[in-house]
Amino acid sequence: MYRYVSMKGIVLLFLSLVIFSCNKDETTIPSDNTFKFETPSYIPKPIYEFTNNPLTQNGFELGKLLFYDPILSSDSSISCASCHFQSHAFADQNLAFSKGVNNLIGKRNSPALFNLSWNSSFMWDGGINHIETMPLAPITNHLEMNENMMHVIEKLNRNKTYREKFKTTFKIDSINDQKLFYALAQFIGNLQSFSSKYDKVRQVKTLYSSEENNGYMLFKKHCQQCHTEPLFSNFEFANNGIDSIYADKGRYLITLDPNDEGKFKIPSLRNIALTFPYMHDGRFSTLEKVIEHYSENILQVPNLDTRLRKKIQLNAKEKQELQAFLNTLTDFEFIQNKIYNKP
Amino acid sequence: MNNKLYIAFIYAMVLMTSLNSCKKDPDNNNNNNNNSATFGSVKVEFEHLWAMSGAEFKLNDTLLHPMKNEKMFFTTFKYYVSNIKFKKSDGTWWSQPESYFLVDVSNPTSLILTVNNVPTATYTEMKYTLGVDSLRNVSGAQTGALSTTNNMFWSWNSGYIMIKAEGKSPNSSTGDFALHLGGFKGANNVVTEKSTNFGGATLNVNPSATPQIHMSANPAKLWHTIEGVTTKSKIMMPGADAKQAATDFYNSFNFEHLHP
Numbered sequence: 001m002y003r004y005v006s007m008k009g010i011v012l013l014f015l016s017l018v019i020f021s022c023n024k025d026e027t028t029i030p031s032d033n034t035f036k037f038e039t040p041s042y043i044p045k046p047i048y049e050f051t052n053n054p055l056t057q058n059g060f061e062l063g064k065l066l067f068y069d070p071i072l073s074s075d076s077s078i079s080c081a082s083c084h085f086q087s088h089a090f091a092d093q094n095l096a097f098s099k100g101v102n103n104l105i106g107k108r109n110s111p112a113l114f115n116l117s118w119n120s121s122f123m124w125d126g127g128i129n130h131i132e133t134m135p136l137a138p139i140t141n142h143l144e145m146n147e148n149m150m151h152v153i154e155k156l157n158r159n160k161t162y163r164e165k166f167k168t169t170f171k172i173d174s175i176n177d178q179k180l181f182y183a184l185a186q187f188i189g190n191l192q193s194f195s196s197k198y199d200k201v202r203q204v205k206t207l208y209s210s211e212e213n214n215g216y217m218l219f220k221k222h223c224q225q226c227h228t229e230p231l232f233s234n235f236e237f238a239n240n241g242i243d244s245i246y247a248d249k250g251r252y253l254i255t256l257d258p259n260d261e262g263k264f265k266i267p268s269l270r271n272i273a274l275t276f277p278y279m280h281d282g283r284f285s286t287l288e289k290v291i292e293h294y295s296e297n298i299l300q301v302p303n304l305d306t307r308l309r310k311k312i313q314l315n316a317k318e319k320q321e322l323q324a325f326l327n328t329l330t331d332f333e334f335i336q337n338k339i340y341n342k343p
Numbered sequence: 344m345n346n347k348l349y350i351a352f353i354y355a356m357v358l359m360t361s362l363n364s365c366k367k368d369p370d371n372n373n374n375n376n377n378n379s380a381t382f383g384s385v386k387v388e389f390e391h392l393w394a395m396s397g398a399e400f401k402l403n404d405t406l407l408h409p410m411k412n413e414k415m416f417f418t419t420f421k422y423y424v425s426n427i428k429f430k431k432s433d434g435t436w437w438s439q440p441e442s443y444f445l446v447d448v449s450n451p452t453s454l455i456l457t458v459n460n461v462p463t464a465t466y467t468e469m470k471y472t473l474g475v476d477s478l479r480n481v482s483g484a485q486t487g488a489l490s491t492t493n494n495m496f497w498s499w500n501s502g503y504i505m506i507k508a509e510g511k512s513p514n515s516s517t518g519d520f521a522l523h524l525g526g527f528k529g530a531n532n533v534v535t536e537k538s539t540n541f542g543g544a545t546l547n548v549n550p551s552a553t554p555q556i557h558m559s560a561n562p563a564k565l566w567h568t569i570e571g572v573t574t575k576s577k578i579m580m581p582g583a584d585a586k587q588a589a590t591d592f593y594n595s596f597n598f599e600h601l602h603p
Contacts, residue, residue, distance in 0.1 A: 052483065129501040132483030136491050137498040149492045177491050181484035254500055256582055 040194050042202060042230050046117035048131045048189055053182040055190070058169040061343070063187025065165070066180065068342045071155055072135075073145035075101050080138065080184075083110045086340050089271035089331070090114060090191060096282025100144040107143070108248070109282040111267060112275045114193040114334065120235045124280040126265045127254045131189055132181040149177050156180065191340060193270055197328035202230070208328065215325025218318055222294065225307045227269045232329065237263040238305040241298035242279060250280065262303050270329045287326055291319050381463045383548040386555040387427070387456040387471070389446050390599070391420070394563040402448055402510075408563055411571030415520070417510040420562060421447040421495065422592075423475050423488070423503060426536075427458055429546065430468035437462055443475065443488040445495065455555075466546040469556065473593045474505035474534035477527040500580055502527055505534070506589055508565060515576035522565060524589045526581025533581075533589035539598035547603060557599040560592070567591035 039046075053059075066072065070079040083098040083106075084090040090113035092098045098110045108124050122128035128137060138144040139152060156162045156175045166172055170179045200206045208216060219227075228234040237251045239262045246252075251260035264280050278284040284293065295314040298304065314322065334340075391400035394409050402417050424446055428438045439458050447453045479489060480502045489496075495504045506524040526533050539558075546554050565588045569575065578584045 123499070127500040128498075129481050130483040133491070133496070133498075133501055136496065140498050148494070149490075150494075153492060176486060178484040178486045185483075256580075 037190055037192055039192065040199060040203065040230075043194060044118070044231075047120055048117040048185070050186070050189065053132070053185055055186055056169065058165070059183055059186040060190060062165050062169050063183040063185065064340070065343050066184055067187050071159070072139055072147060072152055073101055074147045074151075077101055078145050080135070081342065083138075083144070084113050086337075086342075087274075087335055088112065089193065089274045089335055091275040094276055096277050098144075100141070101146045104143045106141075108280050109277065112271055113188055114191045114271065114331075115231060115268065116191060117189045118231050118235075121265065124248075124264045125250050125254050126237060132185045134188070135181060135184045153177055153180065191334075193331040193334040195333040196270060196331040198270075199331075201328070209324070211321050211324045212328055213325075214318075215321035215323065218314065218322045219325050222312050222314075222322075223269075226266045226305070232269040233266045236266055238266055238307075239263045239301065239303040240294075241301060241304045241308055242283065242293065244299050244301050248280060259303060262301065269326060271331055271334070273327050273330045274335065287323050288319070291322055295319065381550045382460045383463055383550050384553045385429070385458045385461050385546065385548060386553055387424075387458065387469075388555055388557050389424075389454050389456075390557065390559045391448060392559055392561055394561065400448070400562050406563075408566055408571065410563075411514075411566055411573070413512060413514040413566075413571045413573060415510055415512050415572065417448075417508065417562075419449070419507055419509040421445055421449075421493075422473070422506040423495070424456065424471055424473060425475055425479075426470070426472040427456070428470040429461065429466040429548075430470075432465045432467055432545070436470075437464075437466075441487075443479070445488040445493055461548045463549045466548060468538055468540045469546070470536060470538045472534060472536045473596065474525070474589070475503040475527070476534060477532070479503070480527045497523075497525070497580070502581065506565075506592060508562065512572045512576070515572040517576055520572040520576040521579065522577075522585075522588060523579045524585040526585055526589075528581075531581040531583070531586050533586055533593075535590070535593045537593070537596055541601050542598060544601045546601065552603065555602040557601065559595075559597045559599050561595035562592065564591045564595040565589075 067080045067084075070076045070082070072079065078099075078101050083092050083100075085093050088094065092110035096109055097105045097107065099105060111124070116122075116131055116134075119131070120126075122131070122134050123137070128134050136149070139147050140149065153175055156166075162175060163173075166175045166179055166183075169183065172179060197206065197208075197212075201208055226234060226236070226238055226240075237260065239250075243262055246262045249261050251263040251265075252258065254260075272278075273287065276285060276287070278287070278290050284290045291314065294308075295312050298308055298311075300309070392398065393400040393406050396409075400406070400417075400420075402420060405414055405416050407413070408415055422445075424444045425442055426438065427442045428436050430436050439461075442458075444456045445453060446456075475489065479485060484491075489503070491498075495507060496502070497504060502525050504523045504525045506522065508522040508524075509520065511519050524533060539556075541556065546556070548554065566572075568591050569578075569584050569588050575584070578588065
């Protein structure tokens with residue numbers, strides 16, 4: 001909704017809430033009305049629009065506090081930010097697998113977090129169907145935060161600061177899991193990254209170099225069908241021919257359909273230069289290696305996506321060009337944006 | 344739509360909702376402006392009987408599964424009932440809003456569902472859903488019976504665990520068993536709507552009486568078709584086994600009697 005409403009709309013919205021709210025406690029105006037998320041015109045409507053969870057400055061700030069707070073883990077050692085770093089577009093710090101409580105090591109590569117409100121499913125296998133229930137997985141996974149929901153809620157309710165913040169934000173006296181998920185969704189659902197060079201070129205604020213432009217042409221020819229502009233994913237599941245035996249069966253674990261073995265959610269390629277190593281298990285350390293895979297090493301397995309069956313075969317110059325284009329997808333403003341910094 | 348128009352529209356909507364929120368909560372969501380309408384409550388009680396013996400099903404007690412000849416010692420038995428509806432004698436239906444219940448055998452009060460604000464009338468039929476309707480499985484964070492603090496929502500494969508049966512068994516190679524049954528999509532959808540006409544009796548609801556509908560179910564039916572805990576001690580996700588076990592258990596639900 002905020003896309004259309006913009007600044008003016010939000011101000012009006014808050015004004016009306018102040019004027020017409022019946023409860024005296026409800027008059028908390030967001031301290032800072034610069035709060036807004038404008039999306040470029042070429043970006044489609046998001047899937048998650050905060051319909052049941054109206055976006056407020058307080059809600060966003062509370063979600064941020066929770067995201068950076070290890071209180072959500074069983075021994076208060078791990079926060080969401082322990083595996084999702086802003087400097088890496090909210091992926092881990094270039095580790096194939098992340099560390100959770102008791103130094104236990106996870107089983108998949110921590111994905112970058114941005115533009116999540118456009119995702120139709122979450123996780124490499126797409127097992128999670130809603131951004132609000134997304135945090136349940138890391139909070140309760142024994143390799144990650146190892147907590148149980150009842151206990152997290154108890155801890156939050158014992159904490160005076162959180163009690164007050166939840167009260168101002170959601171008008172509740174006692175914190176519950178729904179409001180915890182709402183707050184986290186207000187933060188992670190607003191990690192917007194649309195200020196890369198690619199975006200500036202689309203907005204005619206700058207131009208590609210000829211190398212980047214050639215790379216863009218190659219991208220459109222070979223990658224676009226899956227890593228579709230402007231979000232750089234079509235959010236489908238595909239097998240991109242990296243394995244013939246599946247240590248991790250991916251989408252199959254959710255659907256139990258043998259045709260889904262070795263399929264994974266197609267990741268966005270925005271900020272890709274920041275988020276090495278690559279693939280669900282972090283097997284490729286560089287973009288060169290990824291491009292080499294698509295050019296020369298695709299395994300012709302039965303579940304290989306039909307769009308990758310024809311050999312791509314790029315020469316050395318083309319490989320460099322493609323990589324130069326992928327580098328234009330890095331959003332430096334996003335990783336430096338102060339509104340996402342640790343509070 | 345033009346931006347300004349849109350803003351004006353949103354503004355109007357917000358205005359309306361804020362004004363609306365000043366009204367006192369009406370007693371009932373289904374009250375169609377009829378100030379003289381009265382309401383009553385209905386209780387729906389679930390009793391659990393083990394196998395054909397009809398003995399009371401208890402947690403923390405060794406039970407013998409007669410068909411499988413396996414010993415089972417249950418530590419957990421919970422399931423969802425939702426979307427309760429009553430049919431009036433004039434043929435129209437009344438549906439309880441936000442109708443979600445977690446029946447948990449370890450918590451005796453949860454075995455009696457209280458349906459409040461039922462309009463005064465004579466009812467001839469009840470519909471209820473075993474499981475949680477597909478919409479709530481895909482709608483994000485919920486509260487009450489549907490809260491994740493009940494440990495009845497799969498974290499890694501979104502959806503409600505609609506039946507949870509856990510315990511120990513000397514017949515299982517691991518010494519324990521766990522059935523986490525759910526699934527709300529396609530062939531693996533276990534959500535089942537059931538109905539009863541109270542054996543021909545009528546349910547009379549009014550402010551001065553709380554009729555009680557007595558239902559029974561048989562947890563042993565979980566293993567009516569699927570293999571016993573000797574061969575398969577764990578079912579932890581939607582699929583053919585979960586569908587079969589849930590269907591067999593749901594088929595065991597019976598209307599027993601009605602207390603006026």
